[in-house]
Amino acid sequence: MRGPGFVALLLLAAALVFGAARLVDNPYAFFAGYVVLQYVVLATAWNILGGYTGYVNFGTAAFFALGAYTTVALHKLTSLPLPAMMLAGGIVSGAVGIGTGYLTLRLRGTYFSIATLAMAVVVQTLITNWSFVGGSRGAYVVRPAEVMGLDYVQYLFLLMLALAVIAIATARTIERARIGTGFAAIRDDEVAAEANGVPTLRLKLIATALSGGLMGMAGAPLPYYVTYLDPASGFSLSYAVNTIAMPLIGGTSSWVGPVIGAVLLGTLQQVASVTISSALSLLIVGLLLVGFVIAAPRGIIGWFGK
Amino acid sequence: MDLLSLDLLGNALVSGLLLGAFYAAVTIGVSISFGMLDIVNIAHPAFIILGSYTAYIANTALGVDPILASIVLLPAFYLLGMAIYTIYDLAFERRGDASIRGLAFFFGLLFITEVALVLVFGVDYRLVEAPYIGPSLTLGPVDLPLRLLVPALVSLGLIGGLQLFMRHSFTGRAIQAVAQDPLALRLMAANPTRIKRIAFGLSIATASVAGAVLIVIQPVEPSIARDYIGRVFAICVMGGLGSFGGTIAAAMALGVVESLTSTFSGPSWSPAVAFGFLLLTLALRPAGLFGRS
Numbered sequence: 167m168r169g170p171g172f173v174a175l176l177l178l179a180a181a182l183v184f185g186a187a188r189l190v191d192n193p194y195a196f197f198a199g200y201v202v203l204q205y206v207v208l209a210t211a212w213n214i215l216g217g218y219t220g221y222v223n224f225g226t227a228a229f230f231a232l233g234a235y236t237t238v239a240l241h242k243l244t245s246l247p248l249p250a251m252m253l254a255g256g257i258v259s260g261a262v263g264i265g266t267g268y269l270t271l272r273l274r275g276t277y278f279s280i281a282t283l284a285m286a287v288v289v290q291t292l293i294t295n296w297s298f299v300g301g302s303r304g305a306y307v308v309r310p311a312e313v314m315g316l317d318y319v320q321y322l323f324l325l326m327l328a329l330a331v332i333a334i335a336t337a338r339t340i341e342r343a344r345i346g347t348g349f350a351a352i353r354d355d356e357v358a359a360e361a362n363g364v365p366t367l368r369l370k371l372i373a374t375a376l377s378g379g380l381m382g383m384a385g386a387p388l389p390y391y392v393t394y395l396d397p398a399s400g401f402s403l404s405y406a407v408n409t410i411a412m413p414l415i416g417g418t419s420s421w422v423g424p425v426i427g428a429v430l431l432g433t434l435q436q437v438a439s440v441t442i443s444s445a446l447s448l449l450i451v452g453l454l455l456v457g458f459v460i461a462a463p464r465g466i467i468g469w470f471g472k
Numbered sequence: 473m474d475l476l477s478l479d480l481l482g483n484a485l486v487s488g489l490l491l492g493a494f495y496a497a498v499t500i501g502v503s504i505s506f507g508m509l510d511i512v513n514i515a516h517p518a519f520i521i522l523g524s525y526t527a528y529i530a531n532t533a534l535g536v537d538p539i540l541a542s543i544v545l546l547p548a549f550y551l552l553g554m555a556i557y558t559i560y561d562l563a564f565e566r567r568g569d570a571s572i573r574g575l576a577f578f579f580g581l582l583f584i585t586e587v588a589l590v591l592v593f594g595v596d597y598r599l600v601e602a603p604y605i606g607p608s609l610t611l612g613p614v615d616l617p618l619r620l621l622v623p624a625l626v627s628l629g630l631i632g633g634l635q636l637f638m639r640h641s642f643t644g645r646a647i648q649a650v651a652q653d654p655l656a657l658r659l660m661a662a663n664p665t666r667i668k669r670i671a672f673g674l675s676i677a678t679a680s681v682a683g684a685v686l687i688v689i690q691p692v693e694p695s696i697a698r699d700y701i702g703r704v705f706a707i708c709v710m711g712g713l714g715s716f717g718g719t720i721a722a723a724m725a726l727g728v729v730e731s732l733t734s735t736f737s738g739p740s741w742s743p744a745v746a747f748g749f750l751l752l753t754l755a756l757r758p759a760g761l762f763g764r765s
Contacts (some may be wrong), residue, residue, distance in 0.1 A: 222575050224514075276512050277573055277709075277754050283514070284702045284747035291744035302740075348748040403698065407583045414576055456580035459573040460563040471579040 172338060176331050186322075186326060200391060202432035203326040204384050208405065209331040209412035209424035213378035214340060217409070217418030220353035221275050225266075225282030226409040228289040229259040229378045231400035233385030238299045238395060243309055249445045252386040259358045259382025262289070267374035271367060290401040291338075304396030305387040322387050333380050337421040337443060339365040342375075347371060382408075404448055412457035417465030426466055479613045484735040490620040492727025494574025494689060496699060496720045497627030497682045498596060499707040500634060504675035506705070508651045509668050511560065515578040517700035518585035519676055523549065523683020524598075524692040525589060531600040538600045539626055542684030546677045553676025556581070557669045582697065589694035597691035623685035628720075630681050634674070635716050647671040651714070699746075704729060706750035 187195050207228060215221050225409060233255030240251050262285075270281040294302045313321045340346045348369045351359035360366045389395045408431065416427025438447035462468060498520060503511040530541030564574040566715060608617040638644035646667045649657050654664040686692060707726055711718035726749060734742045 216572065220572060222572055224579065266751075269751060275571060276575070279512070279515070280701075280705045280709075281751060282752050284706070284750045287699070287702050287746045288744050288751070291741065291747075295740055327757075355704040389699060403583065403586075407579070410576055410579060413571070429543075443585055445591055449584065449591065451679070452580050452587060456577055456584065459576050460559065462569070463573055 168245045169335075169339060169342075172214070173331075173335050173409050175289050175333060180327050180331050184324060187323065193317075193319060196317075198255060198436045200319070200323045200326050201436060202429060203323070203330050205408060205412060205428040205432040206330045206418035206425055207326065207333045207350050207384040209416070209428040210330075210421065211384065212409040213418055213424045214337055214380070214457055215377040217413055217423070218340065218349035218353065219370055219373050221271070221370065221373070222279040222372075223282045223377065224279055224406055224408070224410070225286040225323065226381055226399045227403065227405040228282075229263065230385035230388075230405050231293070231397070232259045232262060232289060233382030234395060235293055235299050235387040236382070237386045237389045238305045238307065241389065242298070248321075248390065252325070252383045255386030256379040256383035257387070260379030263374040263378025264371055265324070267371050270415075271370045271374065286401065286406070290397055290436055291377040294350035294397045297336040300396065304394055304399060305389070306394050309390050309393050318390070325387055326384070329380075329383055334421055334425065336376065336380070337424075341421060345369065345372070365426045404451075407448070407451060407455065408432075411451050411458075413465075415454060415458045415465055417467030419464070420467060423467050430466075480735055481732075482614050484731045486616065487620055488612050488728030488731030489724050490616075490624040490727070491731055492724030493624035493627045494620070494682075494685055494723075495703060495707055495727050496723035497630050497678065497685060498625075499704045499711070499719050499723055500716065501675040501678040501682065502704050502708045502713065503714050503716065503719045504634075504647070504671055504678075506708055508647060509671055509675075510651060511557075511668075511672065512573070513578050513672075513675070514701060514705075515582040515585065516675070516679065517697040517704060518582045519549070519552075519679035520683045520686060520690060520692060520700065521589065521635050521697045522585060523680040524687040525593065525683070525688055526680065527684035528598050528600055528692070532537055537602055538684045538688060539602075539622070539681070542680045545680045549680040550673040550677040553673035554669050557672035558674065560672075561665060561668070584699075586694045586697060586710070594756070595693055595695070597693045598687070599691040600687050602688060611618075613756070619688055623688050626681065626685055630678060631716055631720065634678070638716075643670060644668065647674075702747040702750055706746050706753060709750065710753050 183199075187199050208230065212226060212370050214222060214343060215223055235251070236255040236258045237248075237251045240246055240254060246254075266281060266285050267278070270278045293299060299305055305456055309318055312318055316324070340349065348359070351362070351364050352366050352369060385400075388400070392399070400405070412427030412431050413424040414427070416425065417423030435444075435447045435451065438444075438450060458465065498517070501519075502513065502516050505511045505516065523545075524547055526548075527538035527542050530536045530545075531538045534541075538542075560574065560577065564577065604618040604622045606619070607613045608619075609621070610616070624751050638648060642662075646657060646660075646662045646669070649660075650667045650671070657664050657667065703726065707719060707722045710718075710725070711722035726746060729749070730742045730745050733745050
């Protein structure tokens with residue numbers, strides 16, 4: 167299918183999702199749906215770097231929280247509309263991605279992974295010690311009741327839905343473009359790719375910036391969603407675990423995998439944390455991740471041939 | 473600098489060195505698994521916390537000295553390590569797919585261990601009791617708290633013992649050889665998989681003792697494993713991957729820098745020091761301060 171046709175289909179699917187959520191007529195549907203959509207964005211973003219080029223990012227929480235704290239800072243300084251703040255959060259996180267990547271992407275992939283873990287702690291320490299955005303005590307953000315006649319939670323849901331469409335369209339475009347071939351060459355044999363004239367460092371930096379930027383955009387609406395944000399929840403390890411588990415469980419070779427993984431695991435967690443407990447639902451994610459990487463290395467999409 | 477801050481500096485230096493010896497014990501397992509076997513066991517700190525909790529149980533339920541208990545428990549951790557390596561080998565190394573999925577596997581183990589400990593013990597800080605927690609030796613202006621001194625000595629003893637084993641036993645030498653040339657090892661009639669399994673078992677066994685000294689030094693709760701990931705890998709990389717002497721030197725350097733930071737700018741900054749060190753090391757000298765470049 168051609169690009170514009172695919173985007174039209176995605177928009178149609180998004181409209182159906184929003185219509186269905188309106189039909190349920192229960193505010194909780196939007197609260198829970200927002201989280202699932204946020205994970206669709208995060209998993210798709212992670213997969214652009216992790217699945218396509220083979221570089222594992224453990225620092226999702228840092229990119230995500232940087233987006234959220236950019237919003238907190240802008241909320242105190244300006245009265246920009248939320249979409250503009252999302253763009254700003256994306257730029258900040260993308261820039262941090264380029265910085266970390268520039269320092270470590272020339273080394274073996276393992277070092278990049280360890281560096282992203284390290285980066286997450288450094289960023290968390292900086293935010294915890296920065297009192298302007300609330301420091302360790304956290305920050306409150308007052309949420310307007312509605313925007314343009316639309317309930318604010320529905321507005322947040324709609325923004326995240328739009329971001330999910332953008333993320334999926336970006337991932338699919340990369341897969342089918344020349345740049346996607348370059349990414350795959352890096353994943354399969356980086357030395358051979360370099361020897362054949364693939365600009366590996368530049369491609370890796372592009373992937374890191376795109377991936378980190380999308381994560382930052384996904385985090386930007388968070389302060390308005392939770393209305394109270396502290397470093398411990400913004401930088402929670404569960405973001406990193408979920409965004410790695412979802413693509414690996416769904417399958418990393420195509421844009422469909424992260425989406426399947428995010429919808430399945432995201433919904434499962436929403437149900438499990440209401441019916442059982444949130445700690446237990448996280449344990450389930452961990453066990454599923456380990457089980458899938460051992461027993462089903464190609465993820466769910468691997469079961470359908472191809 | 474006046475006399476008071478000179479005292480402070482001296483105390484910070486000494487406790488930094490003692491802390492560094494303890495960091496070396498925390499890192500030595502990773503020096504074996506990551507440095508020698510090339511297995512990126514980012515879950516190692518979680519096994520250390522597991523070691524803290526087993527020492528805690530032995531101490532509170534049976535009244536046993538935590539460090540003694542951890543030595544008794546060494547074989548259990550050794551077997552745990554062998555079991556984990558067996559799974560890792562079958563699922564990843566033989567398929568030639570150790571990079572992404574292997575990393576995700578250990579990341580999953582880290583997370584499972586942490587959540588399981590939270591479910592069993594909750595998120596409260598736990599601590600142990602032992603006669604050496606509390607008193608300190610005084611040498612002139614410098615205080616030597618026994619709760620740091622005893623762990624430092626135990627740590628150095630652990631590393632010394634491992635070093636003797638690596639130098640003088642056939643298995644120890646085979647472990648050092650396996651990372652360099654598995655084929656040559658096979659020609660010497662040693663099975664690389666078996667050697668790696670033993671080595672990985674040893675690396676997890678060190679987590680038992682490291683966990684016990686950790687809970688002697690500070691109260692422990694499940695999520696502090698994460699603070700140690702950065703320290704451990706920073707020290708391991710700075711120490712030149714797999715060199716025990718380098719590990720001790722790098723660990724002490726980090727201990728001193730952290731102790732100075734927390735004395736002069738406040739403890740909330742000290743996690744960033746370790747990770748900042750790591751990022752700088754990776755950026756400037758990935759072969760390590762003491763490694764062959």
